[in-house]
Amino acid sequence: MLVMELNDLQAQRAAKLEQLRAAGLDPYPPRCRRSHTIGQVLAAFDELAAGEAVVTLAGRIIGARRVMGKIAFAHIEDGTGEIQLWLSRADLGDEWFERFRDQIDTFDIVQATGTLRRTKTGERSLFVREMAVLAKAINPPPEKWAGLQDVEERHRQRYLDLIVNRERRDIFRARAQVMSTMRRVLDDRGFLEVETPVLQPIYGGAAARPFVTYHNALGQNLYLRIATELYLKRLIVGGFPGVYEIGKNFRNEGVDRSHNPEFTMMECYQAYADYHAMMTLVEEMLGEICLAVHGTTTISYQGRELDLRPPWPRIAMADAIVERTGIDITRHTDLDSLHAAIADRGLRVDRKTSWAKQVDELFSEFVQPHLFQPTFIIDYPVAMSPLAKRIPGRPDFTERFEAFIAGMEIGNAFTELNDPFDQEERFREQLRAFAAGDEEAHQMDEDFINALRYGMPPTGGLGIGIDRLVMVLTDQASIREVILFPHLRERLEGRG
Template sequence: MSEEDIRAARLEKVEQIKQLGFNPYAYRWESTHHAAQLQAKFVDLPSGEENDLEVAIAGRIIARRVFGKLAFFTLQDETGLIQLYLEKNRIQEGMADIDADAFNHIKQLTDAGDILGVKGTIKRTEKGELSVYVKQYSILTKSLLPLPDKWHGLTDVAKRYRQRYVDLIVNPEVRQTFRRRAQITAGIRRYLEQRDFLEIETPVLQSEAGGAEARPFVTYHNTLDMELYLRIATELHLKRLIVGGFEKVFELGRIFRNEGISTRHNPEFTTIEIYQAYADYNDMMALTEGIITTVAQEVIGTLEITYQGENLDLTPPWRRATMHDLVKEYAGLDFHSFQTLEAAKTASKNAGIADVDAVESIGKLLNLAFEEKVETKLIQPTFVIDYPVEISPLSKPHRSKPGLVERFELFVVGRETANSFSELTDPIEQRERLEAQAAKKAAGDLEAQGVDEDFLTALEYGMPPTGGLGIGIDRLVMFLTDAASIRDVIAFPLLKPEGSVIKQFSYEPKTQTLTIEFDSGSVYEYFKVPPSVKEDLENAPSKGQYFNKLIKGKFKFEQLS
């Protein structure tokens, strides 16, 4: 049966349930237990025996086996699975005053995907399956669409992300990932609150997008008649709080950057930024180790984990190495020895570094060499310290190394996971750096930012020595849950509209069947499509837009691959 036929059949069942005097979309249900509680409580119940404890439980039916006077359903709730043992005589007796034909109705009017509430006792079958021996049931929600038979087998991987609700229903490991994500963020907050850090919310809509080099999303406020930006960092407002007298502040929240999408990047993502007065980047390294090792131990239960086949040891202390030393180690380039930019460029080209001609400073060339030759090789947790000043406009100059700043980034499995500075507190130098950024913005650099005058005013009132730290929550969750893609740890990642890019299509006039192959690799057949629609699709300037408006949802279809 096609999905449309299944839906039509289930709609008929909805009407039949209503005709019997029952509401197929109930208001509430009160359970006494979850599935996991029952499995744990009665783990020692012998096969063939029954416990007379009355229980009530609710969940989604994900499998059904129906026989003459018996039926076995598999019920899934948030905690796990349990079998429902349905026997005709027992249900007829238990529901005699409610529905004289209750057993036949549960056989005929329910489907996999429906949400049921049941009451009964506990029994372990002769085959050893712990079951709720059902006396009464109630259809709490009648589902109209079928669950996929084999969700893991879908060739269109994006559909798991697009229909995350179905992904969560059928894949318990996906539910576990998001449960662990919640535990990780709660653990970070708990760790900081125990050390007297205060979480304060800062604006998402900002008049200046600052705190990072990134292209912002731009919006417009009609009443104020002004452009606003979705924040690209929380840094500058949290620093204002340090100026105002708070000594330990943080915010865990969403950041928005109008940039590319990949397995490691989503335009909307989550970070935590932390600022501590009277601290520097060495203190922030200790704080980073403490946060990550604590939540790993609490959530995963070990500091020795595996990520995509790589064995990671999170046991502190983690390696600390300067960017200069790492580039020398992995690329054979000693940037301390270069007296001129041209000498650095020549050596970098000989080492196989690409795109060096456009680089305008030795510091930026050092960073380019690091990105190309070093990053992906840093598998074990590594603090990369002492960055060039050219790429760190908000960081304090290194106290003993001219041209460098007191900054580190934490790399794990070849990915930046945290970023930290001894924060720049000199308002004059900060203005010079921000004005240099503004000049790049005026010259067309979409990632450079303007001058935030109010932030500079705050600095002129005086900010104490401060250590700042940012941790990418999504990437942290990725390596703690062995997730290959950032989309696996964001519940609803940003995706291209389904079917928005048509690769090719064909039309069979005799059967009026339109076959469309999308860029994702999915192939669909649409039935009883008039020739005029096919002709309009051929001539449409944007076939994807035409499909979304005039084909999608208008015709019966079948997915071929």
């Protein structure tokens, strides 16, 4: 059995733990006998105090303990609130008063029974008559415990981050509210929540590199899904009028302020709808979510005001690019022509190996950073949208939009391609791109084409990135702040 070495502070706390055991106490008992949460007590404090009710609270000791002769003070919190413990040798008795003084530390989790009163300064307090240890903390608080500052340590030890930076908990409460409100909006509109495979024999539904695993019993490679799209559309073929899924997707890509290889998406599909209906759904859904979290649709993000009220501007991708770069992608329709236009303009942009990727790079570099207020960029080229339906009369462009807020893509949606022959040809174009070196090109999914051959009604589809949406709604600059356990590089040898 591996036994971790203890530093001096840990060893001191471990010695106190043994002293508790030597006194016949279990420093890790199996249960407590709490009568109220701290939040419940604070909500009815004056009533409980007037009735001299005896309450039992439990929580972690936070902040410094103060022992002043025959009186001591500490604060405990339990996730619902924080309250002061007022301890006196006369009320608690010599044994437990000295135990509190000598063997109980900040971060220990304790149980305290007593009556409620306000101190002379008006602070609401529990005047303690009885006490018990519920969990002895061997690790002491960080040196600057009121605010763990090292960002990497906060992410590696999220449990400690949540203890000492309690405002972080509000981020994840808001995240839960985002998802619960999103579910309510979709449920109220008749969508059915479903679950589709995480392990897939063919990855699809997005342009991304997958994570690969191996199924021993079946003797085949499987892929962690990069999207739920193709399975959800099979359900529309099967007759459901609307479906959605909120779950994890996995993409074998880099990590930055808005990307994590494991992330949470909501995808929904509605039969007999199109991308205009999906735009309306996004405006209404995000407005309701913002109201649920903040009570208003006007919020602040990184010092700038955001207004999520509908309607949002709708700008064609080609128009957005020509406005910012002077390049008309409807005229420069092949890679050589586009490269020449970029050179003529003297634009500093990474050179890409396909026309679609070069257009995407132009957009990402020169347009996206300026999309701070909620905006729909619509009508994407077919080459960038292998699963979207063509615009009638404009065969080179599709009924696709992406929703942007604060310079980040929040959502992606189409009028879904339901022509099995067109879909097969686009898959083949993607295979040719893959053979030419595009590792993110879409794979051929013959079963999905077979499903389309049974007939899929006109359908609108939408995906929303939960993590980025929570970033906006909680004013966080990094996606790592809204994921409880983000992916981090392995520690270098010798760094602890």
